[in-house]
Amino acid sequence: MTTADLTHVDHLIVGAGFGGLCAAIKLDEDGERDFVVIEKGSGVGGTWRDNTYPGAACDVPSQLYSYSFALNPDWSMSFSPQPEIEAYIKRVAEGSGTLDRFVFDTAMTDATWDETQQRWLVQTEGRNGKKTYAATTVIAGPGALSEPKLPEIEGIEGFQGEIFHSAKWDHDVDLTGKRVAVIGTGASAIQIVPEIQKKAGRLDVYQRTAPWVLPRNEHRYTKLEKAAFRHVPGVQRVARAAVYWGLEVRVLGLAMQPKLTMAHQLKAQGNIRRGIKDPELRRKVTPDYTLGCKRTLISNAYYPALDADNVDVITAGIDRVTDNAIVTKDGTTREIDVLVVATGFYTTDLPIAHHITGSKGRTMAERFAEVGMSAYKGTTVPEFPNLFFVVGPNTGLGHSSMVYMIESQVTYVRDAIRTMRTNGYATVEPTEDANSAWNDDLQDKMANTVWSEGGCASWYLDKHGRNTTLWPSFTFLFRHLTSKFDVDKYAVTAIDQPTSNQESVPA
Ligand code: NAP
Numbered sequence: 156m157t158t159a160d161l162t163h164v165d166h167l168i169v170g171a172g173f174g175g176l177c178a179a180i181k182l183d184e185d186g187e188r189d190f191v192v193i194e195k196g197s198g199v200g201g202t203w204r205d206n207t208y209p210g211a212a213c214d215v216p217s218q219l220y221s222y223s224f225a226l227n228p229d230w231s232m233s234f235s236p237q238p239e240i241e242a243y244i245k246r247v248a249e250g251s252g253t254l255d256r257f258v259f260d261t262a263m264t265d266a267t268w269d270e271t272q273q274r275w276l277v278q279t280e281g282r283n284g285k286k287t288y289a290a291t292t293v294i295a296g297p298g299a300l301s302e303p304k305l306p307e308i309e310g311i312e313g314f315q316g317e318i319f320h321s322a323k324w325d326h327d328v329d330l331t332g333k334r335v336a337v338i339g340t341g342a343s344a345i346q347i348v349p350e351i352q353k354k355a356g357r358l359d360v361y362q363r364t365a366p367w368v369l370p371r372n373e374h375r376y377t378k379l380e381k382a383a384f385r386h387v388p389g390v391q392r393v394a395r396a397a398v399y400w401g402l403e404v405r406v407l408g409l410a411m412q413p414k415l416t417m418a419h420q421l422k423a424q425g426n427i428r429r430g431i432k433d434p435e436l437r438r439k440v441t442p443d444y445t446l447g448c449k450r451t452l453i454s455n456a457y458y459p460a461l462d463a464d465n466v467d468v469i470t471a472g473i474d475r476v477t478d479n480a481i482v483t484k485d486g487t488t489r490e491i492d493v494l495v496v497a498t499g500f501y502t503t504d505l506p507i508a509h510h511i512t513g514s515k516g517r518t519m520a521e522r523f524a525e526v527g528m529s530a531y532k533g534t535t536v537p538e539f540p541n542l543f544f545v546v547g548p549n550t551g552l553g554h555s556s557m558v559y560m561i562e563s564q565v566t567y568v569r570d571a572i573r574t575m576r577t578n579g580y581a582t583v584e585p586t587e588d589a590n591s592a593w594n595d596d597l598q599d600k601m602a603n604t605v606w607s608e609g610g611c612a613s614w615y616l617d618k619h620g621r622n623t624t625l626w627p628s629f630t631f632l633f634r635h636l637t638s639k640f641d642v643d644k645y646a647v648t649a650i651d652q653p654t655s656n657q658e659s660v661p662a
Contacts, residue, residue, distance in 0.1 A: 160287060161288065161289045162191075162286060164190055164291075165187060165189040165190060166182060166190035166191075166290060166292045166293075166294060167193065167266075167288050167293050168190055168293075169263050169293065169294070169296060169297055170192075170193075170201060170295070170296035171196070171199040171201065171248075171257055172200060172202060172203070172298050173244065173561050174296030174545035174564075175194070175296035176199055176244065177545070177561050178296060178565050178568065179253045180247075181566075181569055182569065183252070185572070185573070191257075191288065192253075193258050193261050193279050194257060194259050196259065198245065198259060199244050199257070202298055202300055203237055204241055204244075205301070206343070207237060207324050208321050208322075208343065208346070208350075210350040211236065211237035211346060212234055212235060212236045212237060213234055213240060214452065215234075216234060216398045217234060218230070218233075218391070219555065219556040220240065220556050221243060223559075223562060225250075227243050228385035229381060232373065233373060233375075233376070258283075260282040261283070261286075262279065262281055263277060263510065264280050264510060265278040265511075265512070266510060266542075267511075268513050268514050273581045274291055274541075275288075275289070291541060293541065294543045295543070295545070296546060297507040297546075298546065299546050300499075302500055303320040304500050305496060306496060308473055310476040311494075314477075314478060315479060316491060317492065317493045318495075320496045320498075321339075321343040330351055330354045330355050331354050331355075332356040333354075333492040333493050334356055334357045334359075334491045334492045335351055335355040335358050335491060335492065335493045336493070337351065337358065337359070339498045339499065340360065340361075340363070340365065341449075341452075341497060342366075342450055343499075344360070346454070348460050348466075349457055349460035352465065352466055356465065357465055357466075357467075358467070359491065360466060362439070363470075365440045365441060366451075366452050368427075368457055368458065369422055369423050370425075370426045370429075371453040371455050373455065402554050402556075403555065403630065403631070405419075405447075406554060406630075408447060408605065409554055409604060409606070410605075410627045410628055411603065413445050413604070413608055416447045419446050419447075419451070423451075424441070427440060427458055430461070433462060436461060436462060439468055439470055445608070445611075447553060447605040447606070448606060448608075448611035448613060449615075450553055467489075469483060471483035471485040471487065472484040476494070481494075500614075504520070505523070508522075508528075511539065513536075513540075514584075522536070528548045529549070529594045529623065531585035531590045531593050531594075531644065533549050533626070534547055535585045537584060537585050541583060543568045543571065546560065546561060548623050549594075549622070549623060550564065550626055551625045552630065559634070560630060563630075563633055564637055566634075567637035567640060570639055571640040578642075578647075578649075579649055581648050581650045582647060582648045583642065583647050585644055585645055589645070597627060598622075601627050604625075604627050606622050606625060606627075
């Protein structure tokens with residue numbers, strides 16, 4: 156490849172969801188205007204663009220589910236429906252003046268560190284064919300829940316009816332009067348089920364593990380409230396702060412003393428009793444692990460939908476799928492017309508890691524296979540200089556808004572770039588020692604959390620039982636720890652300095 160074939164940019168951002176967009180807006184604000192955002196979908200929004208299933212809504216309160224620099228006084232409800240969130244992200248993007256640098260319908264297919272030139276060579280493929288970028292930094296915001304996971308069930312690929320994943324909803328399929336099956340009872344399924352129940356002739360819900368479902372404190376904002384949010388200084392910030400602290404105290408139960416989740420567990424048991432009359436069904440849907448171990452869900456409509464006459468909850472375990480039915484392990488065959496697969500996403504193996512090759516010539520996935528999925532402060536990875544994750548390993552939350560975590564990480568990345576400019580650094584790369592110390596401490600903290608002790612299997616844990624997805628503490632602590640780029644934890648090279656002279660900067 157000749158230099159002429161390369162498009163040079165200072166920063167290449169992957170993904171135009173909440174994370175990538177935040178990075179673009181904040182870099183632009185800092186005068187770092189030479190960037191490009193590569194997005195495989197046809198617009199901004201990430202998970203909120205892709206998940207259009209009936210009933211899709213956010214289970215984090217609206218007041219906290221927006222950027223702190225772009226509050227939205229117009230949320231209609233205390234928990235926003237998906238179309239409102241997607242519209243919000245679009246509005247913020249359009250108002251930001253950065254969209255001219257977004258390349259849609261284009262995937263990053265490979266990113267390889269070029270040691271001699273100290274830059275990333277990033278291959279993309281899409282709308283405008285193939286292209287290679289040379290970028291000083293890569294900011295990866297691929298989303299933690301962006302690659303739908305299909306279940307490994309015998310025969311499923313031979314099913315002849317309609318079949319689709321919750322994140323790829325087929326709106327052309329009319330479910331009215333049909334025999335529908337939903338596999339899964341996670342966050343997506345419990346929003347889908349009440350909507351399908353209203354239309355379907357029959358609905359079979361295949362539950363492998365019962366979720367804990369709390370009542371949803373629904374409230375439609377009045378005109379007066381919206382006017383106050385818009386016009387009275389500070390009102391919306393106070394509402395936001397109240398929501399933030401209300402959620403933050405849950406960390407005490409989740410990450411410190413699981414017994415403290417008992418009050419919520421009693422509330423969830425009340426939700427079952429209120430929603431379901433049939434004692435046998437109540438028993439079936441009552442989890443046998445501590446609340447919080449898997450993501451706690453919220454719904455007022457899920458249990459009444461399960462109790463409806465046209466719905467069956469099936470717990471026998473799926474043996475196989477035939478061309479027109481699901482056969483359970485007890486030998487029962489249930490014929491269906493439509494199969495909705497609400498079985499979640501790849502979370503503990505970070506699919507983008509297979510496409511990134513670092514300074515040692517191995518992919519990030521190969522590194523993770525050896526040392527486990529881990530990053531320093533959830534953001535940077537040894538062997539991968541000048542690469543920053545937004546929503547990286549151990550930055551997920553079981554209790555609050557990811558937008559808060561995203562803004563924290565973007566602050567850190569901005570300060571890293573500022574530090575590189577100010578000091579004339581060509582590269583920054585976290586040291587193995589810093590990375591190990593960070594992750595050892597994090598895993599120590601995991602030991603006493605409900606995610607480790609709660610008695611469940613969950614997608615938070617990798618195949619070795621290690622929690623590589625969640626942040627095990629208060630979010631304000633994460634914000635504090637990412638408020639400044641700690642260059643003393645990094646190996647750096649100066650511009651024009653030979654790479655073999657890598658050295659650590661003294662603290
Ligand atoms: P999920 O939480 O991973 O749930 C997947 C469901 O499918 C689980 O019930 C799982 O059972 C089941 N399952 C997986 N493989 C199966 C198999 N082979 N046979 C039978 N059942 C199987 O996925 P999700 O519901 O799509 O939610 C993923 C995440 O997206 C959530 O945790 C949340 O972070 C996010 N989300 C958020 C919102 C929101 O409102 N903000 C809404 C939707 C989703 P097991 O429990 O036994 O594994």
